[in-house]
Amino acid sequence: MLINAQRPEEVRVAIMSGDTLDGYQVAVAEAGLARGNIYRGQVANINPALNAAFVDFGADRDGMLPAHDVVPQACHRHPPAGEGFPRVEKVLERGRPILVQVTKDPAGSKGAALTTNLSLAGRYLVLMPFDDTRGISRKVEDEETRAAMREQADRLAVPEGFGFILRTNALGQTKATLSRDLAALLRLWKRVRAEDSRGKGPRLLYSDQDLVVQALRDYLDSSIEEVLVDDDDVFERAEAYMHASMPRGKTRLVRYTERMPLFSRFDVEPQIDRIYARTVSLPGGGSIVIDATEALTAIDVNSGKASRGSSQEESIYAVNLEAAREVARQLRLRDIGGLVVVDFIDMRSNKHEREVERVLREAMKADKARATVGRISSNGLLEINRQRIKQALQLRTHRPCPTCGGTGNIPSPEFVGVNLLRRIEARAAGGRLGGVRVGLHPELADAIQNFRRHDIAALEDEFDMRIEIIAMTSLHRSDEKMEWIEREAGDAVVRSVPVVTAADVATAVPAPPDEAPPTTNGEKRRKRRRGGRHHRRSGAPPAHGAEVPEIAAAVGGESSTPEGAATRTKRRRRHRRRGKAKGAAAEDQS
Structure with missing residues (x-):
């Protein structure tokens, strides 16, 4: 057993079987674990529909x-x-x-699970102050062993109303050793009751989060030959605990003093890094892929380049055997609890399937958490239900990605650009939007400005607005900052619909000219010459079938609004006044 405690914010315990990492525990200062802690809480709410109460015990969310x-x-x-x-x-x-x-520690949006049936764990016993049952650990399955442990339990004297459970490592211990452990737990319970009588309101009464004590209490047995510690304070605590709980133990406690870090000295760091990887390689060339979801953990077995055995069936069988052992080890190292579904490679032989199940059950026996292993279905799936003792290791040491939110996928720049233009267009269609400033991650801002430039310009022209795309290095890839600029109350832009359709243009006939007073022949010739010069300056007259100027202007949208109609009426009146003035001048000359 290796205990690395040089940094107070993180204490790590590794259990080595030769050169292989067989167990790993880590206590992170900000992990906020509370399983096993005893609190004085306050009933915050009672929900008859759930037949449960919600208790405020000082955490962020009430416990159930x-x-x-x-x-x-x-x-x-x-x-x-x-x-x-x-x-x-x-x-x-x-x-x-x-x-x-x-x-049970809080997980995701769920609060902690609580009980009033308190228990205090010792090295050999678990004391239950409110339950007078005397039991044996469920991990002990052999009937002869359970009978021998039951005789040990009957010889112990406990106060009235108290009960206890003998742990697996109590087998073979003397009555004096078990009585000493029981007395220590009774003294601890008295301290908890004393703390409960002080003050008011929610508070912590007992903490079970000392990782060093937990590791020595739960994992230290005759199979561990040596414990190495690299910190003086932790070494003293471990020495005191081992002297009090196992004075006759043969395990050596060693203070590690070499300059090379403890975990690097035993080549533990690379194996710890592989715990957090999604894919785990198998010795024969195959691999397993571990994916956690809200409901369950899925593990897929891949053959990869494995080529053991004389046939394909034998190669698949060898890969599945390696995968079964590695699945049990990874569940233990990663603290994965709840429902686990393993997708083994399909095997034709029922004998091979039963052997894979047996190997998996044997490998799960080394786990401190209770687990039930099912059978391989016709689809090659096997279910494992493992007791959730703690939060999964990755949840304690990692945080969700701020970019993808933990999904592992991010939207493409094309998707972001199209979605952004849709939202701007929908907002601008109301006529009240005068502009928008959009702050995006530099990668997205550059992509939208380069590939959506024409679309942005079209929206600006259509709605008489300004769109600004700003690259902001302070934003994550999934973040955006929108600033909508509204128009003043009387400046709303209304998109007009033309009142003249294409069919009307095709069948249009020029309107008859306004009536004018009779004119002389000379005046007509002068008007024709002026008209001719006007046509020569402005270009050739419109050909047959071309759009009439007034109707073409209407299609453009000028005459479709009241302002356009008023402008056209004023123009006609000016033309009539000019014609009358010229006719009067001609009469005076004649």
Whole structure:
């Protein structure tokens, strides 16, 4: 066992089997683990629909306390007679204090799971102050072993109302050793009760998060020959614990003093790095791929370049055997709990399938967490239910990616650009938008400015607005900063629809000219000459079938609005006044 505690913000414990990493635990300062801790909480809410209470125990989210986890000693009201598990609203009151213990750490959006059936774990015993049951660990399956341990339990004397569970490493211990462990747990319970009587409000009464003590308590047995520690304070704590709990133990405790870091000296760091990898290589050339989802953990077995065996069936069988051992090891190293589905490579032989299942069950026996292993289905799938003792290792040491949000995928620049233009167009269609400033990651800003320049210009022309795309290095790839600029109350832009259609243009006939007073022949000739010169300056007259100027202007949208119609009327009046003035001048000359 290697204990690396040189940095107080992170304490690591590695268990080596030869040169192979067989167990790994890490305590991170900001991980916020609470499993096993005992708190004085306060009932914040009672939900009859769930038959559970929500307890404020000082965490960010209230913990959930189901009705079946409320022991009689914790009830605020006496439960009705004859009911096995009474309704939660009949035994608890909102706002009242209650003593709770965390049984499951919060995960995702779910709060912690709580119980009032408290337990204190020792090296050989688990003390239960509110349950008088004397039990044996469920990991002990052999009936002869359970009978021998049950005789040990019957010889121990405990206070009335207390119970305990013998752990697996209690087998073969003397009565004096077990009594000493029991006495230490009883003294610890008295300290918890004393802390509970002080002050008011939610507070922590007992913490079970000392990783060094946990590792020595849960993993130190006769199979471990040596414990190496690289920190003086931790070495003293380990020495005191080993002297108190296992004075006759043969395990050596060594203070590591070499300059090379402890984990580097035993080549542990590369193996720790592989714990966080998605793909794990197998010795024979195959691999397993581990993906965690909200509901379960999926593990896929790939043959890769594996070519062991005399046939394809034998090669697949060899890869599946290696995968079964490695799956058990990875679940243990990564602290993966809950439902796990393993997709083995399809095998034709039922004998091979049963052997893979057996190897997996044997490999799971080294795990401290309880687990049930199913059978391989016709689709090659096998289910494992593993006890969730702690949060998964990756959740304790890693944070979700701020760019992809933990999905592993990000939207392409093309998708972002099209989506952005759609949103701007939808907002501008209301007529109130005068401009928009968009701050994006430099990669996206450059892509949109280069490949969507014409689309942006078309929107600016159509809605008489300004669109600015700004590259901001302070933004993540998935972030954006939008600033919408609204128009003043009377400056709204309304998109007009032409009142003249293409069919109207095709069948249009010029309107008759306005009536004018009679003119002389000379005046007509002068008008024709002026008209001729006008046509020569402005170009050739429109050909047959061409658009009439007034109708073409209407299609352009000028006459489709009240302002366009008023302008055309004023122009006609000016033409009529000019014609009348010229006619009067001609009469005066004649």
